[in-house]
Amino acid sequence: xxxxxxxxxxxxxxAGPMILGGRALPEALTGVIELLGPALLGALVAVQIFGDGxxxxxxxxxxxxxxxxxxxxxxxxxxxxxxxxxxxxxxxRAVL
Amino acid sequence: xxxxxxxGYRDGARAMAPLTVAIVAFGISFGVLARSVGFSWPAAVAxxxxxxxxxxxxxxxxxxxDGGTIxxxxxxxxxxxxxxxxxxxxxxxxxxxxxxxRFLHAxxxxxxxxxxxxxxxxxxxxxxxxGAGLLLYVCWVGGTAIGAIGGRSFGDPGSxxxxxxFGALFxxxxxPLTKGRxxxxxALLGAMIALALTPIAPAGVPIIAASGACLLGVRx
Numbered sequence: 462x463x464x465x466x467x468x469x470x471x472x473x474x475x476a477g478p479m480i481l482g483g484r485a486l487p488e489a490l491t492g493v494i495e496l497l498g499p500a501l502l503g504a505l506v507a508v509q510i511f512g513d514g515x516x517x518x519x520x521x522x523x524x525x526x527x528x529x530x531x532x533x534x535x536x537x538x539x540x541x542x543x544x545x546x547x548x549x550x551x552x553x554r555a556v557l
Numbered sequence: 558x559x560x561x562x563x564x565g566y567r568d569g570a571r572a573m574a575p576l577t578v579a580i581v582a583f584g585i586s587f588g589v590l591a592r593s594v595g596f597s598w599p600a601a602v603a604x605x606x607x608x609x610x611x612x613x614x615x616x617x618x619x620x621x622x623d624g625g626t627i628x629x630x631x632x633x634x635x636x637x638x639x640x641x642x643x644x645x646x647x648x649x650x651x652x653x654x655x656x657x658x659r660f661l662h663a664x665x666x667x668x669x670x671x672x673x674x675x676x677x678x679x680x681x682x683x684x685x686x687x688g689a690g691l692l693l694y695v696c697w698v699g700g701t702a703i704g705a706i707g708g709r710s711f712g713d714p715g716s717x718x719x720x721x722x723f724g725a726l727f728x729x730x731x732x733p734l735t736k737g738r739x740x741x742x743x744a745l746l747g748a749m750i751a752l753a754l755t756p757i758a759p760a761g762v763p764i765i766a767a768s769g770a771c772l773l774g775v776r777x
Contacts, residue, residue, distance in 0.1 A: 539572060
């Protein structure tokens with residue numbers, strides 16, 4: 462299992478860079494690839510905060526995300542944002 | 558094309574630094590979980606060293622612990638990692654070295670290092686990718702070894718709020734990439750697709766489907 466998953470993941474990760482590496486993408490694709498970052502990160506934020514296996518839940522992580530949003534709005538460094546989010550989540554769990 | 562500044566490696570590692578505690582803690586959790594479902598400690602460490610993708614490893618180990626088949630565990634893990642197909646394509650133009658160098662760069666590409674290396678407009682700094690990816694790799698594999706050999710968890714990462722750290726980091730990395738209406742729309746659409754599919758699709762599918770939001774960029 463370990464070997465199959467490891468080799469499979471390495472192949473998935475390696476495919477794009479091995480085949481396409483160093484070549485500019487066709488003009489028509491760049492507009493699409495440019496939006497891949499925002500699209501995937503938006504999805505990752507949503508799943509990290511609201512996902513719990515197959516369920517969608519509203520729990521203390523939302524407090525952490527809110528604190529992170531405020532810290533980002535106040536232009537805090539990423540370290541402060543992440544630590545504040547974790548601390549706020551832990552505090553909410555302890556109190557609520 | 559790969560003209561990162563010389564300080565790029567350090568910039569990447571510095572951007573990753575806020576997450577190191579969380580990554581070690583989750584690495585320990587994975588090591589403990591893997592041992593509890595019957596992995597030997599070298600197998601647990603080998604999985605972290607080769608698969609190097611937390612969500613897929615947790616999914617595979619928890620399917621086994623719920624009595625699932627090995628085939629189901631492999632399927633879920635590879636499905637969860639399928640997002641690295643499009644992610645690999647997005648960084649490919651910026652990796653200009655030999656085939657081996659491109660392969661190794663690709664292995665250090667995980668959600669966090671990829672997001673840190675993103676410079677907006679579809680550009681990526683391969684040095685930041687390596688700096689961030691190597692630090693993450695050491696923390697993840699090291700954490701797994703501590704958990705798998707030490708055999709007991711140092712408490713629940715959740716009680717420290719560490720499960721919210723990843724969402725916060727991704728939000729912090731997303732915001733600089735959302736200058737312009739089209740990019741904001743792509744981020745929101747990606748989030749909506751992922752949330753809509755989470756209850757009905759197998760783990761991993763929602764994130765892959767969300768990458769479809771980038772089709773907003775199709776030029777007409």
